[in-house]
Amino acid sequence: MSALVFAALYMIGDPVLMLASPEAGDAERELIRQSFGLDLPLWRQYLIFLNKVFVHLDFGKSFLTGEPAIGLILDRMPATLELATAAMLFAVLIGVPLGIYAGLKPESFGARSVMTGSVLGFSLPNFWVGLMLIMVFAVFLHWMPAGGRGPVQAFGPIQLSIFSWAGWRSLILPVATIAVAKCALIVRVTRAATRECLPQDYIKFARARGLSEARVLGVHLLKNILIPIVTVAGLEYGQVFAFAVVTESVFSWPGMGKLLIDSIITLDRPVVVAYLILTVVFLSLLNLVVDVIYTILDPRVQSKARA
Amino acid sequence: MQESAGTPSGQWLLDVQGLCTWFHTRRGVVKAVDGVSLRVKQGEILGLVGESGSGKTITGFSLMNLVDQPGRIRADRLHFDGRDLQTLSANDYRALRGRDMAMIFQDPMMTLNPTLRVETQMIETVQAHESVSRRAARARSIDMLTKVGIPAPAERLTVYPHHLSGGMRQRIAIAIALLNSPKLIIADEPTTALDVTIQGQILYEVQKLCREMGTALIWITHDLAIVSGLADRLAVMYAGRIVETAPTAEIVRGAQHAYTHGLMASIPTFDTRGKKLFQIPGSTPSPLNMPKGCPFRTRCYRATPQCIEEPVFEEVAPAHGVSCWHRGVEA
Structure with missing residues (x-):
């Protein structure tokens, strides 16, 4: 690599x-x-x-500023991290319940609308969604700023903007831009997993035992469909984190993606190389975390690994 | 909610008349269960016998109100424990399931949730119906596991289903069904997926427990040999209907329906040793294309033109009913 x-x-x-x-x-x-x-x-x-x-562990100095490349990237990392995390959180929190609903009542009007919406969600190009959001909410309605990052609070070397209302106002549009596409994907994965899991005997047996519908769906179904959801959410989280380039450019969000695109344009090699290597490390770690979550979710994975 | 017991169903725990479960599909109406009548007394063991596709399992699910879409359940009479099941709200039915009426499924490998500990699944079953502490629910679970013959029950509680053998899992499913001391258990071929030795043990234990606890049992099976050693009464099912019902001894001694004859004749015995076993010709008709009149007439050696007309279900002896134009003990 x-x-x-x-x-x-x-x-x-x-x-x-x-x-x-x-x-x-x-x-x-x-x-x-x-x-x-x-x-x-x-x-x-x-x-x-x-x-x-x-x-x-020296990635060299930026040709442009003369600062260590790694420091430049780490400075920008919290901005991207909060953007990616908030976007995935929204995508999962909205996508999973919608997906379960669409899986439970596949013939209903609501489920069909959700599925049609999800096709739009991941077909529309990211930059276009971003621009439209800016046009509606920033230009016409003046509800949110069109770009940039709100005021930040420092937690040691890490600066985050998610703890203030003003910070969220700047965050919400880029988050929505990313979340729309990711949510659409999670809806489809959740729906497919739900449809696969529902006819299983253990769901019927759970009902035959007189468990409440909330428990049947919230525990028995959810625990079994979480594996594919976690897989996809993990991969997508890595994607968003590493390549939020388009969204960050549209919203001039001062994250790593913006830095990457600027560095490529100025041929600032050490920064680009350091960025890509960091990304590889991050994605590998993320995959490891996803694998660990598997063993927590599905006890069968654990015993297979031991055997 | 609590309807007083009507006079005719007073002695019956379960009184079902004309139960129909139809699936309205795009290709037509599938009449999986088409006019089944069943009666079960308190503590009685009823064997529901029939070949694959005869509607036995759907009958069981219909009683539990667990038929999947697009199935529709309808009955002239559907009384259980003095209550009319057709008037129950969804939540009342939920409260009934697992408490008064429990079910055991065919495949023990699939009935327990693979991602939850045995303990979780037993305790939630108790707590769904009674507000008892976790500790009390756990104690009851251990007690029940002991009763169904599971060694070291406290240790078994903490493992996941995949750590256990099929026989062990089925015992746990049975223990779960018994947890809330139900009045009726519907057992849907619970020993079919197990090997013969385990089958015998489980059969014996379930029978013993039901007798002890006074629980009525509907044992659904395709194996007449198994159920005739277990049941007080048999109901033979064919193509969504009950074709003959009688006390077990009476069926064994003098079955009246040609289909029951066929089933009896296909049981291997010492006399048939070395000889070719009897086989009922043909197979169950497709539920989308049911023959008119008696559904068995296309495979029946006694069939005559009269069989085009719907046969009437008649009592030939006390508690012995047959639905056939040409009934009679085998020649």
């Missing part, structure tokens, strides 16, 4: 052209090249890079 990213990035463009002023002569350019180690052959650059990353 690191080799792939490294090679791909080094093949496109020459950052020296971006760094040096247009009036700079060849000698000045050569100087810049040497100071960043860009004159060395590619394989040596890669080995130096590997040595720094894995031995010293």
Whole structure:
């Protein structure tokens, strides 16, 4: 992965052209090249890079600002994290009940509307939904700001905007933009799982024991359909976190996605590489967490692993 | 809610007349149960016998009001324990299920929820009907597991269903059915999925427990040999109807319906050893394409043109009813 990213990035463009002023002569350019180690052959650059990353945990400095790349990214991470988390939370909290409802009464008008809505939800392009929301709620109604992040509170090095009303006002539109698509997906997964689980004998047996409908659905059904839901929600959460580029650009949300797109445009290699490697680490961790949740949800997974 | 017991159903715990469960599908009306009449006394064991697709299971589910869409239940009379089940609200029916009327399913591998501990599933069954403490519910569960012959019941409570064998799971399902001391248990082929030794044990234990607790039992099965050793009375079901009902001994001695003859003749005995076993020709007609009149006439060796007309259900002896134009003990 690191080799792939490294090679791909080094093949496109020459950052020296971006760094040096247009009036700079060849000698000045050569100087810049040497100071960043860009004159060395590619394989040596890669080995130096590997040595720094894995031995010293040093991802290099941004060509543009001269600050450590990793620090730039970590600074932006809380903004993306709160955006992604809030969006997935909404998607799950709204999507799961709607999905169960659509699975219980597949023929009803309400269920059909939900399913039609979900097709729209994940077919509409993200940026378009974002722009429409801005147009309606920010431009016409003036309810919310059109972009940017609200006031933040600092918790040590982490700055979050979710603890104030003003913060939420800025957050709600980008969150809605992401949540619409993710919610649509969760609705479909939940509905399919519900339809599969309902005819099972243990649901009927639960009813035959005289359990209340709330318990049958809320415990017996839910515990069995959560596995596919957690799988999809986990994957999607990773997606949102790592590639919220479009939404963050539309709402000029100062998160990692915005940083990534800016860095790609300015050919700020260390930032892009550090970003992608961090993303890989994050996604791997996320998958691990999802696997751990499996064993909690389904005791059969645990005994298979032990056997 | 509590309707006083009418005179005719006074002695009956369950009194069903003309029960019809029809499924209205796009391809037509499937009459899975079409005019079943059953009566069960307090503490009585009734064997409901019939081949696959005869509507035995749907009859059981209809009594529990657990028929899936698009099934519709209708009956001339549907009384249980002095109450008219057709007038019960959804919530009253829920309160009845698992408390007064319990059910055991066919496949023990599927009846317990795989994601919940045995303990959870037993305790919730008690607490759904009585406000008792978890501890009391747990104590009752252990007690019941002991009764159905499960060794080390306290340890079994804390495991998940997949840790247990099929026989063990079915015993737990039976224990769950018995937890609230129901008046009637509907057992839907509970031993079919188990091997023969376990089958025998479970059969014996269920019978013993029902006798002890005075619980009536409807034992649904396709195996006449099994149920004739267990039941007080048999009801033979064919194509959604009861074709013959009588005390077990009477069926064994003098069955009147040609279908019952066929079932009796296909039981292997010492006399039939080494010989080819009798087989009823043909198979159950499709419920979408039921023959007119007597549904068995297409497979019956006694059938005559008269059988095109609906046969009448008549009592040939006290408590022995047959629905056939050409009834009679086998020649």
